[in-house]
Amino acid sequence: xxxxxxxxxxxxxxxxxxxxxxxxxxxxxxxxxxxxxxxxxxxxxxxxxxxxxxxxxxxxxxxxxxxxxxxxxxxxxxxxxxxxxxxxxxxxxxxxxxxxxxxxxxxxxxxxxxxxxxxxxxxxxxxxxxxxxxxxxxxxxxxxxxxxxxxxxxxxxxxxxxxxxxxxxxxxxxxxxxxxxxxxxxxxxxxxxxxxxxxxxxxxxxxxxxxxxxxxxxxxxxxxxxxxxxxxxxxxxxxxxxxxxxxxxxxxxxxxxxxxxxxxxxxxxxxxxxxxxxxxxxxxxxxxxxxxxxxxxxxxxxxxxxxxxxxxxxxxxxxxxxxxxxxxxxxxxxxxxxxxxxxxxxxxxxxxxxxxxxxxxxxxxxxxxxxxxxxxxxxxxxxxxxxxxxxxxxxxxxxxxxxxxxxxxxxxxxxxxxxxxxxxxxxxxxxxxxxxxxxxxxxxxxxxxxxxxxxxxxxxxxxxx
Numbered sequence: 001x002x003x004x005x006x007x008x009x010x011x012x013x014x015x016x017x018x019x020x021x022x023x024x025x026x027x028x029x030x031x032x033x034x035x036x037x038x039x040x041x042x043x044x045x046x047x048x049x050x051x052x053x054x055x056x057x058x059x060x061x062x063x064x065x066x067x068x069x070x071x072x073x074x075x076x077x078x079x080x081x082x083x084x085x086x087x088x089x090x091x092x093x094x095x096x097x098x099x100x101x102x103x104x105x106x107x108x109x110x111x112x113x114x115x116x117x118x119x120x121x122x123x124x125x126x127x128x129x130x131x132x133x134x135x136x137x138x139x140x141x142x143x144x145x146x147x148x149x150x151x152x153x154x155x156x157x158x159x160x161x162x163x164x165x166x167x168x169x170x171x172x173x174x175x176x177x178x179x180x181x182x183x184x185x186x187x188x189x190x191x192x193x194x195x196x197x198x199x200x201x202x203x204x205x206x207x208x209x210x211x212x213x214x215x216x217x218x219x220x221x222x223x224x225x226x227x228x229x230x231x232x233x234x235x236x237x238x239x240x241x242x243x244x245x246x247x248x249x250x251x252x253x254x255x256x257x258x259x260x261x262x263x264x265x266x267x268x269x270x271x272x273x274x275x276x277x278x279x280x281x282x283x284x285x286x287x288x289x290x291x292x293x294x295x296x297x298x299x300x301x302x303x304x305x306x307x308x309x310x311x312x313x314x315x316x317x318x319x320x321x322x323x324x325x326x327x328x329x330x331x332x333x334x335x336x337x338x339x340x341x342x343x344x345x346x347x348x349x350x351x352x353x354x355x356x357x358x359x360x361x362x363x364x365x366x367x368x369x370x371x372x373x374x375x376x377x378x379x380x381x382x383x384x385x386x387x388x389x390x391x392x393x394x395x396x397x398x399x400x401x402x403x404x405x406x407x408x409x410x411x412x413x414x415x416x417x418x419x420x421x422x423x424x425x426x427x428x429x430x431x432x433x434x435x436x437x438x439x440x441x442x443x444x445x446x447x448x449x450x451x452x453x454x455x456x457x458x459x460x461x462x463x464x465x
Contacts, residue, residue: 006055014340017050017332025375030415036372040324047328051335061331068330069323072180074261079319080312081264082171085250086126087293087310088271091286093236093243093279096307098122099136100232101240103225108147109216112154112208115140116161120201123165125247127172129411129418131309132162134425141426142224149215155428156436157208159411163440164201167407168193170254171264173315174373174407177322181329181381182399186260192396193403195456196447203446204439231298242278246271325378333382346387353452355391356401359384360444363405372417373410377402394458404444412440 009017021043028034028042044065051061089095102118119140123132137158144154166172170186179189232238246267253263268290275286295308332338349355359380366376380402388398410418414430423430434440450456 008336009050009054009340011340013050014337017047017337018341020046025372029372037321037324040321040328040375044324044328044331047331047335047337050337051331054335056335061335064330064334065327066330067334068326071183072322072326074180076319076323078176078186078260078264079173079315079322081261081268082127082173082176083310083312083315084268084290085171085264085271085310086128086314087289088268088275088286089125089246090293090296090307090310091275091279091281091289092246092271093238093274094246094271095122095125096232096236097238097240097243098125099303100229100238102136103139103229110209110212111144111147111149111215112157112212113205115144115154116157116205116208119158119161120164123162123172124169125165126309127165127169127175128309129159129162129166130421132165133158133422134305137162137426139224139228147215151426151428152432153211153436155422155426155433156438158426159422159433159437160204160208160439163408163411163437164197167403168197170250170260173322174377174403177374178377178381178399178403178407179396181326181378182385182395182402183381184395184399187254187257188394188396189399190254192394192400192456192458195458196400196404196450197443199450200443200446201439203442207438228300228303231300231303235296235298237278242274245274321374322378325375328375329378329382332379338379338383339386341383346384349387352391352393352454352457353448355384355387355393356397356451357448359398359401360405360447363402364409364444367406367410367413367416373406376406376410380406397458401447404447408440408443412437 024042024046025036025039028039029036048061051064052058056064098121102121105114105118107114119132119136122136123129126132137155140158141151141154145151166174168190169175170190175190175193176186179186182189184192237243249270250263250267253266254260272286272290275281276283289311292311292313293308295304298304298307345358346355349358362380362383363376366380367373381398384398384402385395388395410416411422412430412434413419414423419430422433426433
């Protein structure tokens with residue numbers, strides 16, 4: 001079939017196509033408990049049938065998927081390296097050192113503010129909000145309860161700090177996924193995010209600091225802290241001038257804008273050397289951990305689980321989902337469904353601030369509908385990229401705005417995977433802690449205000465405010 005016979009989808013067909021995708025994912029995931037990967041496969045079949053009805057042959061449909069995956073290959077390399085970075089940092093004692101010395105900083109009057117920083121540092125180092133919530137978050141919840149601080153506030157502080165790293169870490173899957181989907185450089189993406197994320201985080205830090213002053217007279221139960229620190233000290237050598245070197249190297253090379261693959265590989269190699277020669281861990285165990293790390297044996301279950309995170313295999317769920325979702329986005333974009341669906345809405349958006357606000361709102365709605373930030377990130381990058389190019393905005397502004405709508409809000413929705421995990425792990429309902437998760441929703445507000453003022457846009461001369 002020749003290209004001349006291809007038809008563009010109508011708005012009605014595109015709307016039906018997307019409605020079925022949302023129904024399949026939302027109904028299958030939350031109503032029936034079907035695997036998300038299986039649901040994406042069903043969506044691929046559905047969208048493929050719709051593309052076929054427009055005149056696309058099977059080979060053309062496959063080429064749409066292949067082209068999308070080809071553009072994503074650099075980030076796929078990074079996904080593989082992420083797992084090894086996390087595992088090697090666990091083996092070298094880098095993460096244990098952060099926990100050990102971080103817990104020493106706590107006192108009642110600044111508990112919330114310091115806890116926010118601890119969670120942020122850990123999530124930046126590990127690239128995972130879930131791992132941070134499941135370990136440091138659990139510890140801080142116990143300490144907060146002993147200090148009689150309302151648990152929803154403590155839970156919100158944990159979620160805010162954990163989300164910071166999930167958004168800003170160079171080894172975060174959502175950070176790399178957003179950069180990849182928007183077609184921008186990882187470091188350019190992080191720089192663009194820093195412009196809006198840092199003011200939002202500092203504002204949240206001040207709010208938690210002020211709230212914490214009202215609990216200054218509470219007594220802290222140090223028994224749990226002592227237990228964790230003793231377990232870490234007995235299992236690792238914790239001299240920070242050695243164990244933190246991989247993190248320092250990762251940071252320095254990132255600042256110097258060394259390619260992410262090289263930066264991560266050097267950090268992995270240094271962490272492996274420290275694990276073998278300083279931590280005196282068996283070489284075979286250390287190298288096997290790069291594929292699949294295993295829980296440690298400190299005697300504290302949650303801590304053991306954290307220290308056993310990482311490895312290439314740990315990234316398989318996210319990587320496979322990303323590959324399938326990217327292929328789905330390739331058909332939706334290449335066959336014209338995305339353009340037809342949003343043409344009317346996007347055409348009415350003239351001001352840059354309005355475009356960014358709509359992008360953020362679309363990310364939030366994507367999370368509401370699909371329950372996953374991954375798919376929302378990919379689809380929204382596909383949806384809005386032409387409009388950002390039309391307004392001469394850097395693609396990093398697109399990736400930043402998508403993260404502010406998707407990554408930042410996924411933990412504020414009870415039925416998303418993140419919201420369900422946070423609630424179950426911290427023992428606080430999402431709707432109870434959400435009002436205090438200042439950073440998660442202030443980031444979007446700050447981004448829109450800055451755009452309206454023409455600040456931090458990284459835009460071309462012809463872009464409209």
